[in-house]
Amino acid sequence: MSADVELSHAFDDIDLGKLETSLRSPRTLLSALLSATALLASLVACVPLVSVVSMLVIRGGQRLSWEALTATPPAAFTSGGGFGNAILGTLMMVGIAAALSVPCGILAAAYLALLGPETWTSSAVRFAAKVLTGLPSVLAGVFAYAAVVLATGGFSAPAGGVALAVLMLPTVLLTAEEAIRMVPTRMKEAAIGMGTTDSQLLWRIVLPTAMPGILTGVMLAVARAAGETAPLLFTALFSSYWLVNNGQVQLMRPTASLAVLIYNFSAMPFPNQLSLAWAASLVLVVIVLTFNIAGQFLSRNRHRQ
Amino acid sequence: MGTPTTIPFAVAPGAISRPPTASERAIDRIARMVTLAFAWSVIGLVTYIVLKIAWTARPAVARFGSDLLTATTWDTNRDLFGLLPAIWGTLYSSIIGVAVGTFFGLAIAIVLSQDFLPRSLETVLKNFIELLAAIPSVVYGLWGIFVVIPALRPLAAWCFDHLGWIPVFGTPFRGPGLLPASLVLAIMVLPTVSALSREALVAVPNKLKEAAYGLGATRWEAILGVLMPTAMTGIFGSIMLGFGRALGETMALAMLVGNSNTLSVSLFSPATTLAALLALNFPEAKGAEAQVLMYAALVLLTITLAVNVIGTAVVTRASIKMRGIR
Numbered sequence: 243m244s245a246d247v248e249l250s251h252a253f254d255d256i257d258l259g260k261l262e263t264s265l266r267s268p269r270t271l272l273s274a275l276l277s278a279t280a281l282l283a284s285l286v287a288c289v290p291l292v293s294v295v296s297m298l299v300i301r302g303g304q305r306l307s308w309e310a311l312t313a314t315p316p317a318a319f320t321s322g323g324g325f326g327n328a329i330l331g332t333l334m335m336v337g338i339a340a341a342l343s344v345p346c347g348i349l350a351a352a353y354l355a356l357l358g359p360e361t362w363t364s365s366a367v368r369f370a371a372k373v374l375t376g377l378p379s380v381l382a383g384v385f386a387y388a389a390v391v392l393a394t395g396g397f398s399a400p401a402g403g404v405a406l407a408v409l410m411l412p413t414v415l416l417t418a419e420e421a422i423r424m425v426p427t428r429m430k431e432a433a434i435g436m437g438t439t440d441s442q443l444l445w446r447i448v449l450p451t452a453m454p455g456i457l458t459g460v461m462l463a464v465a466r467a468a469g470e471t472a473p474l475l476f477t478a479l480f481s482s483y484w485l486v487n488n489g490q491v492q493l494m495r496p497t498a499s500l501a502v503l504i505y506n507f508s509a510m511p512f513p514n515q516l517s518l519a520w521a522a523s524l525v526l527v528v529i530v531l532t533f534n535i536a537g538q539f540l541s542r543n544r545h546r547q
Numbered sequence: 548m549g550t551p552t553t554i555p556f557a558v559a560p561g562a563i564s565r566p567p568t569a570s571e572r573a574i575d576r577i578a579r580m581v582t583l584a585f586a587w588s589v590i591g592l593v594t595y596i597v598l599k600i601a602w603t604a605r606p607a608v609a610r611f612g613s614d615l616l617t618a619t620t621w622d623t624n625r626d627l628f629g630l631l632p633a634i635w636g637t638l639y640s641s642i643i644g645v646a647v648g649t650f651f652g653l654a655i656a657i658v659l660s661q662d663f664l665p666r667s668l669e670t671v672l673k674n675f676i677e678l679l680a681a682i683p684s685v686v687y688g689l690w691g692i693f694v695v696i697p698a699l700r701p702l703a704a705w706c707f708d709h710l711g712w713i714p715v716f717g718t719p720f721r722g723p724g725l726l727p728a729s730l731v732l733a734i735m736v737l738p739t740v741s742a743l744s745r746e747a748l749v750a751v752p753n754k755l756k757e758a759a760y761g762l763g764a765t766r767w768e769a770i771l772g773v774l775m776p777t778a779m780t781g782i783f784g785s786i787m788l789g790f791g792r793a794l795g796e797t798m799a800l801a802m803l804v805g806n807s808n809t810l811s812v813s814l815f816s817p818a819t820t821l822a823a824l825l826a827l828n829f830p831e832a833k834g835a836e837a838q839v840l841m842y843a844a845l846v847l848l849t850i851t852l853a854v855n856v857i858g859t860a861v862v863t864r865a866s867i868k869m870r871g872i873r
Contacts (some may be wrong), residue, residue, distance in 0.1 A: 269765050273765040324578070330872065379795065411592070437567055471798045475829070479830070523686045531598040
């Protein structure tokens with residue numbers, strides 16, 4: 243009985259009104275103000291994206307036509323023209339870069355995640371890959387210029403491909419390592435219990451299981467490479483012509499790309515070139531986003547498993 | 548006891564599992580060698596890139612030494628080269644870009660990690676920020692020329708007219724310059740900062756937040772007093788990685804910074820950066836200029852490598868520390 247009485251008086255000197263959340267108290271007011279600031283800042287951060295996308299759709303969409311997608315770039319003071327050779331050039335250089343970086347990245351990742359995960363070599367490789375992730379793209383271009391352009395004697399699509407491959411490699415490698423690590427241990431142990439060698443385990447069990455994750459990394463790397471400009475400026479340069487000339491494919495020549503076309507045309511005083519730059523930006527963003535979304539779709543499927 | 552144990556299913560021994568044959572072992576050894584070779588090739592590539600750039604820059608380093616880092620003129624006709632304006636422009640634009648980008652990036656990281664929004668809106672915002680990271684920098688450059696610069700014109704004119712006595716607003720705004728370049732940099736840094744900071748904030752164990760609420764902290768007292776200090780290493784690492792990205796960013800800057808070899812604290816003044824200098828002058832550079840540009844590439848490589856190594860080390864350390872709290 244006396245305990246109840248004591249308890250009922252225990253809260254007497256507490257003003258219950260103080261415990262209510264009220265904007266009049268400075269602490270809650272500050273909290274509300276900060277919440278408003280954070281939400282406002284998030285909203286403001288979305289403005290650039292909305293602006294970029296609407297400009298691309300309005301100014302790029304206006305000019306987008308079959309001619310723009312298939313013709314070669316126009317000369318100054320002429321009308322019409324397009325960027326068909328640049329689309330082809332971009333796809334080709336990204337293809338070369340993928341052919342160089344994907345096998346190398348996946349096999350190195352197989353070593354890191356499966357064959358020698360705790361060795362000194364694999365921590366060194368991981369460190370090297372992280373260094374490559376932070377390499378400024380213009381330096382990949384400088385490197386490819388010094389290593390390929392000077393060696394082969396001219397600007398070319400393969401030189402651009404090498405520069406892009408340097409940029410793709412770390413993404414492919416690090417995501418592939420992560421994907422291989424995600425393969426359930428019980429699958430690996432079951433295979434080893436049946437007497438597989440490590441390389442059979444890799445080919446038959448681990449790589450097929452990890453493939454969606456690996457492809458996600460490849461797609462993201464391709465998306466990044468397709469939008470890169472700086473490494474192509476002095477490796478592939480630019481060209482107003484198709485790579486196929488008189489029925490011959492001339493690989494070792496300056497090659498057009500969408501990104502460099504946008505850069506070159508953005509500085510020109512001619513409205514025709516400027517509108518083409520916007521249309522090319524739209525096409526480039528669509529290509530980049532397609533690869534991005536494809537990659538994310540693949541990883542979403544993997545999570546569902 | 549004497550009866551042999553029979554296998555309860557009708558498979559001959561060796562049909563499902565058997566030890567690898569000699570040829571399989573040989574193949575395994577070769578495959579192991581091949582993957583090891585590819586792993587080493589990554590290390591080799593990084594070493595080769597660093598050595599190749601350093602080696603090509605060697606004549607300029609021998610000829611100009613460290614004078615190049617402090618000289619300010621750039622006159623190819625008289626063989627006068629100075630990298631100070633470019634180094635200054637690189638650091639100045641990156642610091643402003645990272646400061647602005649960090650403010651917005653952290654706000655987004657907090658909004659996305661602390662249940663401010665319903666799940667569906669959270670996903671929308673997250674996808675928006677991811678899209679921001681996907682847009683190529685050359686497109687940002689084009690957008691900057693046609694949207695950001697015209698939008699800044701009236702504001703910059705007012706600042707110059709009324710606040711022109713402050714050195715930061717000390718020159719008239721003529722279009723391309725540090726301010727538009729830094730703002731576009733901020734947009735490009737933002738996704739890096741927000742994604743990595745969000746990860747750091749999510750990694751803070753819930754019990755810390757719950758304890759703070761239990762002691763009567765308001766939401767922001769919990770965020771600023773408990774969550775942010777705990778996640779600070781990770782947040783700092785994300786800022787460093789964003790800084791590394793800003794330092795090496797090329798196209799948006801080459802298109803927006805004005806490419807003028809001037810040394811100025813004014814936000815409206817045109818400037819140049821190491822990456823933009825390389826992108827613009829490298830294709831036509833000959834002789835001494837080409838060597839000096841390689842020197843510039845080496846300087847850029849050194850700065851970004853240092854920043855990135857610090858950033859990566861900090862992020863790694865942060866995740867190890869977090870494991871201790873759990």
